[in-house]
Amino acid sequence: MKKDAVEEKDYSLYQLLDLGDVIGVEGYLFRTRTGELSVHVERLTFLSKNLMGMPEKYHGLEDVEIRYRQRYLDLIANPEVQKAFETRAKVVASFRRQFQERGYIEVETPMMQPLYGGAAARPFVTHHNTLDIALYMRIAPELYLKRLIAGGMERVFEINRNFRNEGISTRHNPEFTMLEFYQAYADYRDMMDLTCELLKQVALDATGGTVVEYGDLQLDFGQVRRFKMREAVCEFWKGPERPTMEEARDPRWLLRHSEKTTAGEALVDIFERHCEDALVQPTIIYEYPVEVSPLAKQNADDPAMTDRFEVYAAGMEIGNAFTELNDPDEQRRRFEMQLTMREKGDEEAHQMDEDYLRALCYGMPPTGGEGIGIDRVTMLLTNSKSIRDVILFPLLRPEGEIGIAQWLREASEK
RNA sequence: GGGCCGGUAGCUCAGUGGUAGAGCAUCUGACUUUUAAUCAGGUGGUCGCGGGUUCGAUCCCCGCCCGGCUCACCA
Numbered sequence: 001m002k003k004d005a006v007e008e009k010d011y012s013l014y015q016l017l018d019l020g021d022v023i024g025v026e027g028y029l030f031r032t033r034t035g036e037l038s039v040h041v042e043r044l045t046f047l048s049k050n051l052m053g054m055p056e057k058y059h060g061l062e063d064v065e066i067r068y069r070q071r072y073l074d075l076i077a078n079p080e081v082q083k084a085f086e087t088r089a090k091v092v093a094s095f096r097r098q099f100q101e102r103g104y105i106e107v108e109t110p111m112m113q114p115l116y117g118g119a120a121a122r123p124f125v126t127h128h129n130t131l132d133i134a135l136y137m138r139i140a141p142e143l144y145l146k147r148l149i150a151g152g153m154e155r156v157f158e159i160n161r162n163f164r165n166e167g168i169s170t171r172h173n174p175e176f177t178m179l180e181f182y183q184a185y186a187d188y189r190d191m192m193d194l195t196c197e198l199l200k201q202v203a204l205d206a207t208g209g210t211v212v213e214y215g216d217l218q219l220d221f222g223q224v225r226r227f228k229m230r231e232a233v234c235e236f237w238k239g240p241e242r243p244t245m246e247e248a249r250d251p252r253w254l255l256r257h258s259e260k261t262t263a264g265e266a267l268v269d270i271f272e273r274h275c276e277d278a279l280v281q282p283t284i285i286y287e288y289p290v291e292v293s294p295l296a297k298q299n300a301d302d303p304a305m306t307d308r309f310e311v312y313a314a315g316m317e318i319g320n321a322f323t324e325l326n327d328p329d330e331q332r333r334r335f336e337m338q339l340t341m342r343e344k345g346d347e348e349a350h351q352m353d354e355d356y357l358r359a360l361c362y363g364m365p366p367t368g369g370e371g372i373g374i375d376r377v378t379m380l381l382t383n384s385k386s387i388r389d390v391i392l393f394p395l396l397r398p399e400g401e402i403g404i405a406q407w408l409r410e411a412s413e414k
Numbered sequence: 415g416g417g418c419c420g421g422u423a424g425c426u427c428a429g430u431g432g433u434a435g436a437g438c439a440u441c442u443g444a445c446u447u448u449u450a451a452u453c454a455g456g457u458g459g460u461c462g463c464g465g466g467u468u469c470g471a472u473c474c475c476c477g478c479c480c481g482g483c484u485c486a487c488c489a
Binding site: 065167 | 426427438451481
């Protein structure tokens with residue numbers, strides 16, 4: 001901006017500008033002595049006024065509370081924030097494109113459900129006035145997507161929000177984005193292979209490579225390890241007396257090493273305590289106990305286990321998949337088992353969903369299904385320590401009276 | 415919910431039982447040079463909120479609010 005290159009009124013306007021004002025300029029492009037691209041201004045147009053003090057340019061805005069509450073200010077002050085959300089958009093676009101290429105149909109199923117299910121979680125409850133009924137914000141789309149499989153939509157996927165009424169942490173936001181996909185005539189082995197392909201391609205599309213920096217770790221999405229849950233317990237056992245596979249299979253051994261009351265729950269408990277934080281590189285853990293898998297098909301050789309797996313990376317669960325249980329009578333028994341757990345005080349146990357049973361009674365083909373947490377995958381691919389860094393408006397406690405309306409009123413009266 | 419840490423100017427941060435500080439931003443003047451940072455001067459604070467101790471509290475004590483990390487819970 002040079003005084004002799006612009007009209008007098010433009011220059012006096014320029015002198016009234018504050019940091020953060022939005023202006024339009026006309027002129028020619030040039031490079032400054034330091035090589036920065038700039039505009040030699042010949043005409044100046046005022047577009048919008050910034051009334052607030054701006055964060056300091058050098059440090060940016062570091063107060064995390066303000067960054068999350070006033071994301072608009074975070075975006076203005078910290079350019080890398082916009083970058084993270086661009087990467088998030090690439091993650092979603094990559095998944096979507098990969099499913100479309102594989103012949104999956106994208107669908108949208110109810111977020112407000114009269115019965116909730118498909119996961120172990122407490123729901124948010126709301127109310128519909130005209131019907132005068134309670135509705136639950138969904139904790140998962142699973143049971144609706146499988147109704148579609150029963151109806152002959154052989155490959156479906158949905159990318160949408162789930163809502164779980166539970167604690168908030170660096171890895172949990174009460175609403176989060178879940179990708180779920182189901183493929184008829186596939187099983188959990190097929191889903192494992194598909195998962196490896198999907199993750200590798202998403203890493204490529206979002207970051208340009210399959211090896212990703214995460215904190216001081218390097219995660220390689222080009223290869224995913226696979227362990228049975230019992231193998232993982234033997235492999236990653238902390239401390240002396242590493243168990244043998246024989247012991248890991250023995251219900252008495254399992255119950256001796258856990259407070260839980262069933263062998264299956266004990267195995268999961270031991271796994272979580274000994275293995276979870278060791279699963280830094282992308283890893284598939286498979287064969288989950290039937291007690292914790294009410295919607296998964298039992299293993300043909302070992303009825304205590306199900307054909308189910310989870311994907312871990314950086315010690316964090318990012319996906320959950322199984323061969324879907326498609327026997328309506330066995331599903332009835334599983335629901336009844338869940339009802340018993342509910343009566344014993346498990347608030348997260350499944351409800352009986354009779355319409356889902358009815359759908360299975362029409363014959364659901366053998367199906368592989370999976371859910372992948374979009375937020376968590378995005379954390380890994382944007383090197384974010386907290387899920388709040390990949391959710392534009394994470395849930396925070398309301399801050400109370402801001403006083404800006406009063407401030408504006410007083411300003412306009414002057 | 416437990417533990418630890420934090421909340422001081424618009425932003426980034428110092429600080430002390432005795433009138434509250436710096437840098438940047440903002441304002442005034444000079445400069446027309448450039449990519450956080452030209453010079454000089456000025457404005458700016460219920461020190462998160464409420465009690466208590468004290469002659470006196472931003473500081474010490476208690477309670478509360480908001481946030482962060484972490485454990486628990488939870489996928």
